[in-house]
Amino acid sequence: MALDLFNAPIFAQRKHFIQEIAGLDDVFDFLDEWPDGKRDSTYETVVSIVREAACRQRPVAAAEERFRQFLKSHDQFVSVEDVPMHFQWLSAGNLGGSS
Numbered sequence: 100m101a102l103d104l105f106n107a108p109i110f111a112q113r114k115h116f117i118q119e120i121a122g123l124d125d126v127f128d129f130l131d132e133w134p135d136g137k138r139d140s141t142y143e144t145v146v147s148i149v150r151e152a153a154c155r156q157r158p159v160a161a162a163e164e165r166f167r168q169f170l171k172s173h174d175q176f177v178s179v180e181d182v183p184m185h186f187q188w189l190s191a192g193n194l195g196g197s198s
Contacts, residue, residue, distance in 0.1 A: 104122035109170065111129060111170050112177050122159075123153050130149070137173075144165070
């Protein structure tokens with residue numbers, strides 16, 4: 100749903116690639132893959148905030164910011180300046196060569 104999308108994608112460093120996270124669905128997918136042994140109180144807090152945003156009990160922007168902080172605290176946040184240009188171009192919706 101468009102209301103669950105972020106204003107701009109967030110990029111997360113994974114082991115061998117950079118993952119684009121465009122909204123709440125992507126955050127849920129990312130957090131579902133988080134290792135069980137690393138699921139601490141910080142993890143539980145971000146899950147709770149994202150759930151509340153999905154249920155319209157909290158603004159999506161609050162979940163977006165908390166998730167960004169979560170990535171930074173785990174050294175997985177990638178600044179948009181560090182994302183390869185071709186990936187930024189694809190993320191802008193310019194698929195199929197159309198402008």
